[in-house]
Amino acid sequence: MDDAGHERFFDLIADAALDPSLWTTVLEQLTAEVGGRGAMLSRLNVRDGTGAAEFVRPDAEDARRAFPYYASKNPLMLVDDPADYVKTWSPRILTDEDLLPKTDFMRSEFYNDFMRPLDMHSVMMIRLAIHSGDVFAISISRAKPGGPFRPEELAATRRLHPHLLRSFTLGRMLDTSQRESQNLADALNALQHAVILVGDGGVIRYANTAAERLMTRRNDLVVDHGILSAANPADARRLHRLIGLALTLDPGLRDSGSMIMGGSDLRLPLSVTVSPLRSARRSVLGGGASVMVAITDPEASIGLDEQKLQEFFGLSPAEVRVALAIFNGQTPKEAAASLGISFFTVRGHLVRVFEKTNTNRQAQLVRVLLRAIRV
Numbered sequence: 001m002d003d004a005g006h007e008r009f010f011d012l013i014a015d016a017a018l019d020p021s022l023w024t025t026v027l028e029q030l031t032a033e034v035g036g037r038g039a040m041l042s043r044l045n046v047r048d049g050t051g052a053a054e055f056v057r058p059d060a061e062d063a064r065r066a067f068p069y070y071a072s073k074n075p076l077m078l079v080d081d082p083a084d085y086v087k088t089w090s091p092r093i094l095t096d097e098d099l100l101p102k103t104d105f106m107r108s109e110f111y112n113d114f115m116r117p118l119d120m121h122s123v124m125m126i127r128l129a130i131h132s133g134d135v136f137a138i139s140i141s142r143a144k145p146g147g148p149f150r151p152e153e154l155a156a157t158r159r160l161h162p163h164l165l166r167s168f169t170l171g172r173m174l175d176t177s178q179r180e181s182q183n184l185a186d187a188l189n190a191l192q193h194a195v196i197l198v199g200d201g202g203v204i205r206y207a208n209t210a211a212e213r214l215m216t217r218r219n220d221l222v223v224d225h226g227i228l229s230a231a232n233p234a235d236a237r238r239l240h241r242l243i244g245l246a247l248t249l250d251p252g253l254r255d256s257g258s259m260i261m262g263g264s265d266l267r268l269p270l271s272v273t274v275s276p277l278r279s280a281r282r283s284v285l286g287g288g289a290s291v292m293v294a295i296t297d298p299e300a301s302i303g304l305d306e307q308k309l310q311e312f313f314g315l316s317p318a319e320v321r322v323a324l325a326i327f328n329g330q331t332p333k334e335a336a337a338s339l340g341i342s343f344f345t346v347r348g349h350l351v352r353v354f355e356k357t358n359t360n361r362q363a364q365l366v367r368v369l370l371r372a373i374r375v
Helices: 003-015 020-033 060-073 082-088 102-106 109-118 151-180 184-189 209-217 233-247 306-313 317-327 332-339 343-357 362-373
Strands: 038-045 051-056 093-095 122-131 134-142 194-198 204-207 221-224 227-230 257-261 270-277 290-296
Touching (some): 060 109, 093 151, 122 151, 233 257, 306 343, 317 332
Antiparallel strands (some): 038 134, 257 270
């Protein structure tokens, strides 16, 4: 594939985040790139073997009919300890021979009754995500005459892997709401995750409701004359560089990327992913190149149960309210103003909160509360 072809392929992968139907074309091009016979995008549960898959291959309908039964027979996905598997799982590229000796694999029911009739012999697995025991992956297969996947084919796939991971992650963020609405703006606004679309020079074209709330609640992200930036100069430079790389027309430089932004002893950092979008099919994007900036705020999804805090630490209702104010980033003076009590009352409550949680600083208190909600 030449440079222009790679650029078009990167565009296609990025656009698949917004349009799941494009994954079929992504699979077709991936299969051709590594000399495969077919591919599937699958979801398999390591606990019970259930799952679903979309196939791109000459006999896709036959594979689709047989898959529900044979998914639970796949020795590459059968694990002795699902909990340990989930804990140690990582997004990697593997072949069937990395997981099981070929001779053992070829003796399995899965190989003889599912793979061999469909002219599959070798498998490359491109891991994408794991959630509640469900493993999402792309599997590319080839026939026996093609032999095992060669090192240069695996290396080429590894270069594409970060693009596939970012697109799949962004697509999962959009999936639920996009199914419910044909309008991208409505879909983006339905998300709990902050999403900002920017054009040339980092000019903001669109920010969903979650992004507007985030920028109001936290000062890590700023808007300077309509341009997305960061309060910290070092963060701003990294963000502008990622946006520039995602917007450039040079296929040798154009890329997606991620960074951590902000954070302090009292605030968790934001996770920012920048991904290029070139689709002219989305009216919300307007004309020209666009970049999607997706921001995950770990604190946004944290819900502290007041009753649980009282039970865990023996806090009084008034002490819980002060602890929550500190957890949400307020200073003692700000907590006093928001709670309508004096600074000295807040300080007294905070002393007792420190005693009951075995902490002596606000940063320690925040970490203890974070651990408590994960119990």
